[in-house]
Structure formats: structure tokens, C-alpha cells
Amino acid sequence: MADFVEVDVQDGVATILLNRPKMNALNLQMQREIRAAAEEISDRTDIGAVVLHGGPKVFAAGADVKEMADMSFQDMSQAAISLQDSFTAVARIPQPTIAAITGYALGGGCELAMCCDMRIAAEDAQLGQPEILLGIIPGAGGTQRLPRLVGPARAKEIILTGRFVPADEALRIGLVEQVVPSADVFETAMTLAKRLARGPAIATRAAKEAVDRGLETDLPTGLALERVLFASLFATDDQKLGMASFVENGPGKATFTGR
Secondary structure, eight states: OOSSEEEEEETTEEEEEEOOTTTTOBOHHHHHHHHHHHHHHHTOTTOOEEEEEOOSSOSBOOBOHHHHTTOOHHHHHHHHHHHHHHHHHHHTOSSOEEEEEOSEEETHHHHHHHTSSEEEEETTOEEEOGGGGGTSOOOSSHHHHHHHHHOHHHHHHHHHHOOOEEHHHHHHHTSOSEEEOGGGHHHHHHHHHHHHHTSOHHHHHHHHHHHHHHHTSOHHHHHHHHHHHHHHGGGSHHHHHHHHHHHHHOTTOOOOOOO
8 A cells, every 4th residue: 555645546537646745745655656656557448547636735845855865876876766767657657647736846746747748737836946946956857858848948947046937937838738726726637637538548548659759759750650650540449430420420429449
């Protein structure tokens, strides 16, 4: 049994709940539990979408500074591998993932949210990478994922100043996709997740893979990957169902089986 990370599955949607009061500080144990949750979900065919949530008050205020403060170079060399592996496990979940952000998503919390495919934030949420204020830099993907979302110059400004980014600015620069009242964050994320979970599971995973892997390579290689994945979907039942439904009833009315 995990102490700080809970997984609940209902109606094809998995909720990963971070639960380490008061601020969901991401200590080593919590990192391991996040990785285990991500790997479990990745292997399940009954899950069509995922919501990552920290509860109604805070998403995650960062890594556990008290735990890290006295670590040596040798200690952190090993701990950093585990940290990145845990977050990479979330990024590699094949199902669509949505971060439901309330309160603070700072440091490791912001990095964890960026591992998700989409982010829905509360109106009063604040995001950022304030590691520079501790004399270090982001170590769980912040220097790599943030530039891919907001551009290199904007990412450098956020990382080098360590400032907090309010939700309205995060929306404007592309760090989050939607801003809603705090009380509505989780339900908004769940509504979107349920919609995604009803989609054609194999095609949904293929689309996510095409985008993610395409960003890691050059355009011709990405186009080749897309072509192969596109053609492969013509071997699925959902392709037949989707196109037959379109011809007979118009778009958006197919009921998919996930096969």
C-alpha cells in the first residue's frame, strides 16, 4: 500500500491523488510511489484517461527541501536519477493525462504537471521553477519541458528569476490550457478525461505517441512515424466503426470498443 499516492479508477478514468499534507512535498518515497502508480496505469487496458490531482488546496509545492538539504553530490547523483525516472514514467503513460492544478505547482510540482498532456489550473493557482532561489536548478525536467511549452526565452526568464507565474499568465503563455474557479478544477478535468476515455483507445494512444515522439526528432522522421501509425489504425475495429458511423450518421456519433 502506498502512503502518499492514491489511485482510483472509475468509468475508465484513473485519478492519481497526491496526498502528503500539508503541501504535497515530493520526497523520495512519494517519487517512488508516483512511478509505481504511473507504471500500473500504463499496463491497464481498462483505463482510457488519467487525472493527476493534489487535492483542493495545493497540487505540489515542490521537492522536500528538508530531505535534500544535507545531501552530498554522490547522494544527489543517485537521487536525481530516481527523480527523473519517476517523472518520466508519468510522461510515458500512453493514455491521455490531465493535471488538475490547485494552489501551488512549484519546482517539482510544476515539473510533474508538465509531464501531463494537458493542464487545467485554478484561477488562484501559481506555477513556477524557483529552484534558482535555493542555489540550484530544476532537476526533474524543468529546463527541458518548460522551453518546449513556452519557448526558450520565456522559460529562461521564469527559471532564472525563480518567480511565480499566476494562472492567467500561465494560460496566456501556454503553460496551462484552461483556467477555471478553484472549486471547479477537478470536475473540469474529470469531464475532459471522461470524454477522452470514450474515444478510440488505440487511436488515442497512437496520436499521443506521434506527437511526443515526433517532438524528439526531425520533421521527416516524425512524418514517417505518423504515416506508419496512421496506416496501422486501419487494422482496428474502431476504424471500421468510426468510418461506418460517419457515413451513416455524421461525425462524432460512433461508439468505440477499444479494439
